[in-house]
Amino acid sequence: MYSAPDIRPDPAIAVVCHPSRQTELPRVRRSTMPQVDGCPPVPGMTAARFVSLTDGPTDGSALHRASARAAHRVNQLGRVFGTARPMAGDGALSIDMGAGTAVIFAEACLGPQRHFVHLMGAKHLPAETPGVEEINLVTGPCLFSSGTLWGRDEQGGRVDLLHAQSAPFRCRLAAIEAAPELSLYEYESVLRRTRLITDVAAVLPRAVPLNITIDIPRVQYYLYLLDAFRGGLLSPELTLEWFRTVDDRHALTAGFFRERLEVELAGTGRADVVVKESSALGELAPHLRRAVRQGSVPSADELAAVLADGDPVWKLLLSLDPPSDLAAFGPASYIVEELRAANVHEDGACGIGVAVENHSEWKLFEQSRKILREIKADRDDISGELVGLYPLERLLNIDTHGQWAYPYFRDPGRHAVDEDGDIVDLFTVADALYT
Secondary structure (H helix, E strand, C coil), X not given: CCCCCCCCCCCCEEEEECCCCCCCCCEEEEECCCCCCCCCECCCCCCEEEEECCCCCCCCCHHHHHHHHHHHHHHHHHHHHCCCCCCEEEEEEEEECCCCCEEXXXXXXXXXXXXXXXXXXXXXXXXXXXXXXXEEEEECCCCCCCCCEEEEECCCCEECCCCXXXXXXXXXXXXXXXXXXXXXXXXXHHHHHHHHHHHHHHHCCCCCCEEEEECCCCHHHXXXXXXXXXXXXXXXXXXXXXXXXXXXXXXXXXXXXXXHHHHHHHCCCCCCCEEEECCCCHHHHHHHHHHHHCCCXXXXXXXXXXXXCCCHHHHHHHHHCCCCCHHHHHHHHHHHHHHHHCCCCCCCCCEEEEEECCHHHHHHHHHHHHHHHHHHHHCCCCCCEEEEEEECCCEEXXXXXXXXXXXXXCCCCCEEECCCCCEEEHHHHHHHHCC
């Protein structure tokens, strides 16, 4: 029987542990940053530790030294943001995110809120705000999750669609099913990003313009099933139904993001913040629909020509690193928006582009920075920089072995059992974490 959750005030994080049996609900355990020196483990997780920086990095611990460097990068970004005091807090979280690689998320204090963030590209920033003409944030979650989207084959078996490009299915698809409500991944991603963006807006000097681009994929998802369509595994009718399913999900997720961001920003008193949405490859939508109705799939060259026509950033990227196939247009679209945030399309404008994303997107950011370096090496009039700002989930998703698991691919569902044995709504837990 469902009971209203008893949320503790201002917990630092919550850990959602997947059950060993599919018939059981996940467990959720809430923790606060311990007020002790050293590196105590995060309850419920293996290879994850709180790191206290109050005793400094002088104990010789490699973990302390790495955490101190992460805190230094946070303060570096704070100086560019023009914060009146050091932005780094007294602690950090070290999380093993796979392959035995620990990622440090340093505590960042933005007004009354604390965030745990990992930074990339901070060492290339200017020493302070003067000279920075604007700050451009680009952000947006993916659509669906493993628990809210799947296909059905002709025997009624469930088919994984989220891996359709990296691990193509071989059966003929008979139906596509999507849950009508947001997944926990989508819901938490919106709360976390809008909370961080709002806190950044609150601490930035009013003299520095702030622009926010909501970059939630749409047509990128159309591309997921085009190889299967070309191979005869989907009918034209089902492929067009897939496009409509994606459009509906994009409208739901983007609408929630805009609504949440507007409410959050209203509390900062910054009516000057400019918020816009990326096209999400929308230029390609009519061409793809028309082609599918005719039983064909456009070539990569045809799609590239559409994007290059009238968009200088796409034209620039296509001249440097053109997508080799249809699947590559999705990652390329994220790179385009990150380059756009760095003002590669505006002569002489010194903008700081900040990609507010999940840490899992770091490879795309590295590719964006590589291309930005190539552009700047060839043009003296481009002075923008690009920073990756990765806020850690305060609602951590853990597999049956206590390891961090990406909730996009390992959806725990909406409900869990808390420390008192009560069934709680994880959306409500997320609300409390980001309030």
